[in-house]
Every structure is written in structure tokens, then in C-alpha cells.
Amino acid sequence: MRLKDKVAIITGAGRGIGEATAKKFAEEGAKVVVASLFAEEVETTVNEIKAEGGEAFGVVVDVTNREHVDKMINEAVEKYGRLDIIVNNAGITADSTLVKMTEEQWDKVINVNLKGVYNCGQAAAKVMVEQGSGVILNASSVVGIYGNYGQTNYAATKWGVIGMTKSWAKELGKKGVRANAVAPGFILTPMTEKMPEKVLDMMKEKAPVKRLGLPEDIANAYLYLASDEASFVTGTVLEITGGVVL
């Protein structure tokens, strides 16, 4: 087992990539804190992990709310005694072309995707620095690297996540804490279900592997980066895209 007895928090673990990552980590022996916005989704993920013999508990959290985030970290440490891994996966889209984008769309996406990652990363780092070890993994996107039509707000956050990740790697490396980002391409989840089918078909065609990604493709990347196999990997952005370039 590649994460035996490691304690891992996964945000946005109610569905999609976060859910797949929580399940993968539990299969690999981690004690998983399933954290997300909707209690029902949190409960389902926890129950499914337990049904497979894994260890998990759920926390309802809004990552934009610092009190929620601090409570989540405290509950994880109280229950399991430490915190080894956090996957800052919670993220949203609110798409519009530049000239049509509203202030609300801008603020909402910045708040969840950027401030949410900052809140969780900072709160987790305090525990990890104290312990002298830990891994922080952040959700970027191929859209942050190349930009995308209708995603000014989202692209800004996903490029910003890369900057935060590299800064944390520099600050925290000597304290035993690694920080890396994963930049997925187009992955079949409730987030991409909102996209027009013709755009998804185009992305599939653009990818040299001629398919869209599955949540498990990204969970496998998080698993590698969280494990001790990646002990020399920090400050990096792992693109898991099927080769797609926008």
C-alpha cells in the first residue's frame, strides 16, 4: 500500500476528481478526510469508502470560509493525530467571454479557486511545519497554462495556483513539506458535463490519445505525488492531459 496510515484531506471530495482521489487514497491505506460543500455528497463518498473496508470521515466545508477550514484541519488532527497530505481540489467555473463577464462571476471563481486553495494550504502548512513533514497538492488546469475561450476568471486562478505552489515549495522544502500542482486536461466529471458536447468532441480530437480523461487518471497523479515515491518532487506542475494543447 502506497499511503499506508497517512492522513489525507481531500477538498471537493463529494464528486468528480475529488471523489475518485479520496477512494484511491483509501484503497492505498490512507485515512481520508472527505471534505466538501454538500453534506449528502460527503456522506455518500464516506459510506462508499467504508463499504470497501477503507477508513474515512466527512467534514462539510466551504473552503472560502476560514473558520470552516480551520475547523476541518482541527477535526482531522484531533481524530487521526496528524496531517500528512492535503489535496486542494475544490474548484468551480463560471464561464463568460471577457466583455460579458460580471464582477460576480469574477469574484466567485477567484474566491473558491484561489482564496480557497490559499486558506486550506496555509492552515495545513502550519500543522505540517510543526510535524516536520507533509505534502500539499493543488488543482491547477491546462486552462491555466494555455488560457481558454470564455474562462478569463478560471484561467487566472489556475495560473495563480501554480505561482502559489512554487512559492510554497520554496518556503516549505527545508521544513520537510513538499508542494506540487496537477494540471488536468479535459476530464469527464460533473464540471465538464456543463460544456457543449461539440467542445468536448473537439478536445477529444485534439488529444493525441483520442479520448477525454477519467477522474481516476487524475487520482493516479495525486497518488504518485502524495506517496514517498515522489520524495524528490516539489514545485512541479504535472500535466495530465492526454497530450492536449489548447
Ligand code: NAP
Ligand atoms: P466537480 O465535479 O465540479 O467537483 C468539484 C467539487 O468541489 C464538488 O464536490 C463541489 O462541491 C466542491 N466545491 C465547490 N465549491 C466548493 C467550496 N466553496 N468549498 C468546498 N467544496 C467546494 O469538479 P471536477 O471536475 O472534479 O474538478 C475538480 C478540480 O479539478 C477543480 O479544481 C477543477 O478546477 C480542476 N480541474 C478539472 C478539470 C476537468 O476537466 N474536470 C480540468 C482541469 C482542472 P458541490 O458538489 O457541493 O458543489
